[in-house]
Amino acid sequence: MSVHDLLKEYIETGRIKLDKSKHPELTTYHDPCNYGRKSERTFGHGYYEEPRWIVQQCVENFVDTYPTKVNNYCCGAGGGAWAMPYAEERIYYGRVKVKQIKDTGAEMLIAPCHNCRDQIMKSLRQEYDMMDLEVKYLWELVADSLVIEGVDE
Amino acid sequence: MQSEPLVLSKREKRKLAGEYPDLCLTCGTCAGGCPVTGVDGMDMRKAVRMALLGLDQELIDSRFPWICTLCARCEHGCPMSIDLLKMMRSARTHRERDKVPGVLHKGVVQCLKSGNNVGIPKEDYLFLLEDLGVELAEELPGFRVPVDDKGARILVTINSKEPFAEPEDMFFWWKIFYAAKESWTTTSENWEGVNWGLFTGDDESMKEVVRRIVEHYKSLECEYLLLPE
Structure with missing residues (x-):
C-alpha cells in the first residue's frame, strides 16, 4: 500500500482530523520520480493527484510547480545520488529544481520521499540561498496538522 | 586516446540490456531535457550511441550512469519508447562491486549481513524504539511501538537513516497511527525499508531484501505492507 493511499483513506473516512489553519503559508509540492513517472511506468499509476489533495487538506494556500507531475524535474539526488561521492554534480543537477521552487514563491515545500527531502x-x-524555505515530509505535514481526540480537544 | 579505428566486429557482444537502442532517431529529446547533460562531456543520447556502437565497457567505466539519477524524464519523452533506464541501470549492474561509488554497495552488504544498511544491532534498535515510545506516550497517553505483532493490519518498514540519525522523525508516522487508531507493527529484525540494490543494479541482493520483508508479511499475517520511503 502506498503512503498516499493510506493517508487518503484516513482523511476520507474521518479516521484522522486535520486543521489546515495551522499552515497558512504558501505551500508547494515536489513530485518524486519513484511515486510519479516510475510508478506510472511500473504499476500503471503515477501518484500525482493524491499527494496534492492530501497537502491541500493540511494547508490553506497551495501553489504548483511548473512543469509539474509527469514532467516535473528530479531533485538531483535520485538513483542513490544522495549516498554517492559526486556532491558537486548532485548540487549542479538540483539547480533546475531550485528555480522551479523559487518561481512558485512558496514558503514551504512538501516531499514524500526521504532522498528528495x-x-x-x-x-x-544552503547551496542556493533559500534557507527561509521550510521543507517537510508529506507525513510530517499530516502529523503537524492533526487534531487528536482526547489530546488536542 | 584511440589512434586506431574501432573495429566493432572484434568487440565482445553487447552487454547493456537497453531495449531497442537501434530504434533511436538521435533526436536528442532525452539529452535536451536532462539537467546533467554536458557533465563529463556526456549526455543520454551519447550513452545510447555508445551502447549501440558496442562501447559497453566505456559506458560502464564512465561516471555517467551514476551521475544520472534514473529519474526517467528522458524515457518519458523518448518518441521511440526506448528503455533508457534499463540501459543505464544495467551499466551500473556491470560495474565491479568494489568500484560502485560511495557507500551504496557497502550498505547492501551490511543489509544482507545485519538486516539494515547501517548495521544497527537488534538490542540497540529495540531499546531505542522502547525509549522513544515512552517519550511519545507522555504526549499521547497509552502509546507504544508495536514490534512483531501478529495479525496487525499494516506491516511498516523503517528507513535506517531515522533510528541511526533522526530518531524523532519516526514520531510523524507514529502520531498518525495513534490518531487513526491503526493496528500496525514493525519488526525486530530485517526491518530495513531502503533497498540500495535498486540503485547499485544488484537484482539478487534486492530480491533477498524484499524476500525477507515478504516473509514477515506472511508470518505476521498482515493485510498491508507500508514502505514509507
Whole structure:
C-alpha cells in the first residue's frame, strides 16, 4: 500500500482530523520520480493527484510547480545520488529544481520521499540561498496538522 | 586516446540490456531535457550511441550512469519508447562491486549481513524504539511501538537513516497511527525499508531484501505492507 493511499483513506473516512489553519503559508509540492513517472511506468499509476489533495487538506494556500507531475524535474539526488561521492554534480543537477521552487514563491515545500527531502532541505537550501524555505515530509505535514481526540480537544 | 579505428566486429557482444537502442532517431529529446547533460562531456543520447556502437565497457567505466539519477524524464519523452533506464541501470549492474561509488554497495552488504544498511544491532534498535515510545506516550497517553505483532493490519518498514540519525522523525508516522487508531507493527529484525540494490543494479541482493520483508508479511499475517520511503 502506498503512503498516499493510506493517508487518503484516513482523511476520507474521518479516521484522522486535520486543521489546515495551522499552515497558512504558501505551500508547494515536489513530485518524486519513484511515486510519479516510475510508478506510472511500473504499476500503471503515477501518484500525482493524491499527494496534492492530501497537502491541500493540511494547508490553506497551495501553489504548483511548473512543469509539474509527469514532467516535473528530479531533485538531483535520485538513483542513490544522495549516498554517492559526486556532491558537486548532485548540487549542479538540483539547480533546475531550485528555480522551479523559487518561481512558485512558496514558503514551504512538501516531499514524500526521504532522498528528495534531504537533498532539498539539507543541501539545496544552503547551496542556493533559500534557507527561509521550510521543507517537510508529506507525513510530517499530516502529523503537524492533526487534531487528536482526547489530546488536542 | 584511440589512434586506431574501432573495429566493432572484434568487440565482445553487447552487454547493456537497453531495449531497442537501434530504434533511436538521435533526436536528442532525452539529452535536451536532462539537467546533467554536458557533465563529463556526456549526455543520454551519447550513452545510447555508445551502447549501440558496442562501447559497453566505456559506458560502464564512465561516471555517467551514476551521475544520472534514473529519474526517467528522458524515457518519458523518448518518441521511440526506448528503455533508457534499463540501459543505464544495467551499466551500473556491470560495474565491479568494489568500484560502485560511495557507500551504496557497502550498505547492501551490511543489509544482507545485519538486516539494515547501517548495521544497527537488534538490542540497540529495540531499546531505542522502547525509549522513544515512552517519550511519545507522555504526549499521547497509552502509546507504544508495536514490534512483531501478529495479525496487525499494516506491516511498516523503517528507513535506517531515522533510528541511526533522526530518531524523532519516526514520531510523524507514529502520531498518525495513534490518531487513526491503526493496528500496525514493525519488526525486530530485517526491518530495513531502503533497498540500495535498486540503485547499485544488484537484482539478487534486492530480491533477498524484499524476500525477507515478504516473509514477515506472511508470518505476521498482515493485510498491508507500508514502505514509507
